Amino acid sequence: MGRLVIEGGRRIDGEFALQGAKNAVLPILAATVLNGGKNIVYNCPELSDVSSTIEVLENLGCKVVRHQNILEVDSSDMNSHTIPERLMRKMRSSIIFLGAIIARCKKACVSMPGGCEIGQRPIDLHLKALRALGIEITESHGYINCVADKITGADIHLDFPSVGATENIMLAACTADGITTIENAAREPEIMDLQNFLNRMGARISGGGGSVIRIEGVKKLSGVEHTIMPDRIVAGTYLAAAAATKGQIILNGADCTHMSAILNLLSDMGCRIYREEARVILTANRRLLAAATVKTMPYPGFPTDIQSPFMALAAIADGTTIFIENIFENRYQHVDELVRMGADIRLDGRCAVVVGAERLTGANVVAKELRGGAALVVAGLAADGITTIENTKYIDRGYERIEDYLALSGAKITRKE
Numbered sequence: 001m002g003r004l005v006i007e008g009g010r011r012i013d014g015e016f017a018l019q020g021a022k023n024a025v026l027p028i029l030a031a032t033v034l035n036g037g038k039n040i041v042y043n044c045p046e047l048s049d050v051s052s053t054i055e056v057l058e059n060l061g062c063k064v065v066r067h068q069n070i071l072e073v074d075s076s077d078m079n080s081h082t083i084p085e086r087l088m089r090k091m092r093s094s095i096i097f098l099g100a101i102i103a104r105c106k107k108a109c110v111s112m113p114g115g116c117e118i119g120q121r122p123i124d125l126h127l128k129a130l131r132a133l134g135i136e137i138t139e140s141h142g143y144i145n146c147v148a149d150k151i152t153g154a155d156i157h158l159d160f161p162s163v164g165a166t167e168n169i170m171l172a173a174c175t176a177d178g179i180t181t182i183e184n185a186a187r188e189p190e191i192m193d194l195q196n197f198l199n200r201m202g203a204r205i206s207g208g209g210g211s212v213i214r215i216e217g218v219k220k221l222s223g224v225e226h227t228i229m230p231d232r233i234v235a236g237t238y239l240a241a242a243a244a245t246k247g248q249i250i251l252n253g254a255d256c257t258h259m260s261a262i263l264n265l266l267s268d269m270g271c272r273i274y275r276e277e278a279r280v281i282l283t284a285n286r287r288l289l290a291a292a293t294v295k296t297m298p299y300p301g302f303p304t305d306i307q308s309p310f311m312a313l314a315a316i317a318d319g320t321t322i323f324i325e326n327i328f329e330n331r332y333q334h335v336d337e338l339v340r341m342g343a344d345i346r347l348d349g350r351c352a353v354v355v356g357a358e359r360l361t362g363a364n365v366v367a368k369e370l371r372g373g374a375a376l377v378v379a380g381l382a383a384d385g386i387t388t389i390e391n392t393k394y395i396d397r398g399y400e401r402i403e404d405y406l407a408l409s410g411a412k413i414t415r416k417e
């Protein structure tokens with residue numbers, strides 16, 4: 001199992017191009033099965049979650065060729081409608097293949113995603129919505145079986161703006177008979193990227209990025225080329241790394257319009273932010289100020305995915321910050337590890353009270369999930385002495401060669417296998 005070793009206390013000062021967004025590339029790769037054609041997807045980050053998605057595609061009979069950050073997916077010879085347990089367990093978000101497979105094959109069989117490290121993550125909203133489209137769903141022996149003679153457009157109201165459920169409905173409905181509307185749809189920018197990809201294929205979808213999405217079913221979709229949007233969560237993490245070390249960072253390709261909640265908070269904490277077209281610059285030259293309260297919310301609220309890296313900032317800021325995690329009930333697993341590094345954090349259910357310390361100290365810590373692992377990297381960069389982070393496999397799910405980008409920006413960080 002790999003680990004990262006960080007000699008903390010060095011100022012981050014760097015400039016690089018931002019990787020493509022994990023949460024956009026995964027549903028877009030799932031969408032390639034819809035058209036039975038050749039697709040070229042640019043700016044695919046090198047992540048283990050992308051490798052897992054490629055494994056799912058290959059298991060379905062698609063041909064996938066990778067040239068660095070370009071993926072060619074040919075779904076013309078797709079010959080399976082099943083995702084086995086082994087692959088579903090690797091990556092829960094494979095559930096977004098369900099809508100795409102049922103639309104293409106009129107049947108789908110995927111293993112139940114099972115429990116996950118950041119919370120229960122039920123899929124009831126996905127299944128209820130797919131049933132509304134006329135898909136018959138049965139659950140047995142740990143598998144979800146779907147069949148549909150015909151998928152029919154419907155008016156769907158989501159009780160919660162679930163990202164995955166919104167994507168599954170878009171995928172299932174784009175070749176349905178008639179019109180589907182999704183009310184209370186997720187508004188995350190990655191939904192817009194999926195809409196753009198599907199429309200380029202020939203789908204007729206409007207409203208992505210807003211609360212009501214309209215999908216007019218079409219008969220045929222064709223192969224396309226598409227460039228994945230920049231990763232706003234990875235951007236937030238590198239901005240946090242610079243802020244934690246009183247440093248500076250320039251992120252090329254960043255879309256500031258997707259990051260208002262993150263950038264406003266950094267600004268409130270005393271960082272200087274320069275929002276430019278297709279890049280963001282942060283400079284921090286003094287101790288951070290605590291933000292009063294950080295509440296995670298669906299987009300455009302503060303993203304749950306960046307809560308943990310920002311808790312590492314709060315741990316060294318001047319004053320007290322209260323975090324309220326409203327999206328995933330078990331997203332505080334980094335807290336014990338930050339406390340090992342000298343952070344003063346008290347947990348009470350979904351609420352964490354963080355009293356900023358003058359400094360953190362390096363320690364041996366363990367990443368327990370993706371973003372919590374990133375929080376430990378941010379903390380390690382700022383801490384005095386050496387921090388060793390075990391379980392880099394979690395970080396590698398969402399951050400492309402994190403140690404290379406940080407080392408190029410002045411950090412002393414190495415990976416040990």
Ligand code: UD1
Pocket residue numbers: 022023024026093119120121122123124125126127160161162163164165186304305326327328329
């Ligand atoms: C996606 C992102 C993840 C991000 C999350 C919230 C991807 C691959 N992952 O995950 O990084 O943290 O959005 O922004 O894009 N829920 C239900 N029933 C359902 C579905 C969801 O109760 O059927 C609940 C979940 O338990 C959670 C909330 O809704 O409390 C949000 O989940 P959702 O938006 O679906 O997250 P994901 O799509 O899994």
